[in-house]
Amino acid sequence: SNKQLGSKQLNGKQLSASQIAILGAGAIGQLIYHQLANAKQQPHVGLSFIGRKIQSKVVPFRFTRLDGQVVTSNAKVIGLEDYAKELANTALLIVSVKAHQVKPALAAVLPHLPGNTHILLLHNGMGPHLEVQPYLAGRGLSLGTTSQGALRLDKYHVKQTGSGLTQLGPFIAPQLDDNIRERLLSSIDQSTWYADILPLLWQKLAINVAINPLTAIHDCPNGELAKPQYRNAINNAVSELIKVAAADGLTLDKALLIERVYQVIELTAQNFSSMHQDVYHQRQTEIDAINGFVLKRAMVHHIPAPVNQSLAQQITQLEAKYTR
Numbered sequence: 001s002n003k004q005l006g007s008k009q010l011n012g013k014q015l016s017a018s019q020i021a022i023l024g025a026g027a028i029g030q031l032i033y034h035q036l037a038n039a040k041q042q043p044h045v046g047l048s049f050i051g052r053k054i055q056s057k058v059v060p061f062r063f064t065r066l067d068g069q070v071v072t073s074n075a076k077v078i079g080l081e082d083y084a085k086e087l088a089n090t091a092l093l094i095v096s097v098k099a100h101q102v103k104p105a106l107a108a109v110l111p112h113l114p115g116n117t118h119i120l121l122l123h124n125g126m127g128p129h130l131e132v133q134p135y136l137a138g139r140g141l142s143l144g145t146t147s148q149g150a151l152r153l154d155k156y157h158v159k160q161t162g163s164g165l166t167q168l169g170p171f172i173a174p175q176l177d178d179n180i181r182e183r184l185l186s187s188i189d190q191s192t193w194y195a196d197i198l199p200l201l202w203q204k205l206a207i208n209v210a211i212n213p214l215t216a217i218h219d220c221p222n223g224e225l226a227k228p229q230y231r232n233a234i235n236n237a238v239s240e241l242i243k244v245a246a247a248d249g250l251t252l253d254k255a256l257l258i259e260r261v262y263q264v265i266e267l268t269a270q271n272f273s274s275m276h277q278d279v280y281h282q283r284q285t286e287i288d289a290i291n292g293f294v295l296k297r298a299m300v301h302h303i304p305a306p307v308n309q310s311l312a313q314q315i316t317q318l319e320a321k322y323t324r
């Protein structure tokens with residue numbers, strides 16, 4: 001009978017350990033939340049946000065779907081005083097804060113997470129996957145990137161503005177639990193699991209090193225970059241990235257990357273890039289994780305990267321002019 005009790009407890013644990021917590025209720029964090037919450041199987045099961053206030057609360061999160069329909073889901077936002085209790089069964093932590101917030105945000109939450117919680121980083125740019133490694137204490141780490149478009153209409157209201165691929169994959173073992181992985185893939189539109197995720201992150205980075213700073217510096221929507229005056233800057237920024245990636249052990253195809261950049265420029269022609277929006281709203285940009293990441297790796301390998309350096313400098317200068 002002891003054995004039975006033991007296995008019941010184990011089953012209980014396995015059931016409750018299916019919880020997913022989301023750190024970062026920005027546009028992408030909320031979008032992923034709605035996709036998980038509204039998925040046909042297991043709606044709302046063990047899905048919550050991690051808040052920064054003392055007390056937990058239940059918040060009606062609104063979601064305007066691509067077809068214009070608005071749906072509301074009540075989500076628990078876990079407060080500091082409930083971290084110990086509410087996070088004890090977290091199987092997966094999705095970190096959807098901006099790149100520069102990943103390390104501090106994760107450091108604040110990790111002590112409250114079980115030793116087997118898997119971490120998934122989902123942000124624009126690269127770099128945090130290297131920064132957080134020393135803190136994982138044996139936890140598995142997966143990485144992902146999404147080109148779904150989402151716009152925050154209000155603090156708790158996100159509108160999906162575009163469909164796009166979501167690419168996820170393992171980076172540090174142990175691997176994410178199969179059931180949780182399937183749940184992600186069946187809930188997030190056009191999402192795929194890749195055994196080798198790094199080349200895809202570099203590909204996305206190539207898109208961002210070209211589009212993001214140029215649209216912010218020239219104060220224009222993405223589509224403007226199709227004009228010939230931007231061809232050299234785009235070409236050189238991507239060429240430098242390819243050299244740096246090669247020194248990091250990754251072979252990228254230049255023609256393919258440039259083609260992707262122009263595809264995204266065309267597909268998102270009316271959109272303002274996230275960096276354009278950050279500069280417009282005088283928020284800290286993701287430049288350190290985009291052109292800044294290329295620069296950091298270039299310095300490690302003693303490779304010159306003057307175009308990425310100049311783009312990064314121009315963005316830093318724009319940030320220095322913020323009035324608040």
Ligand code: PAF
Pocket residue numbers: 124147207208211212222264268271272273274275
């Ligand atoms: O950062 C962004 O805005 C997006 O990643 C992209 C693909 C450049 C589209 O605007």
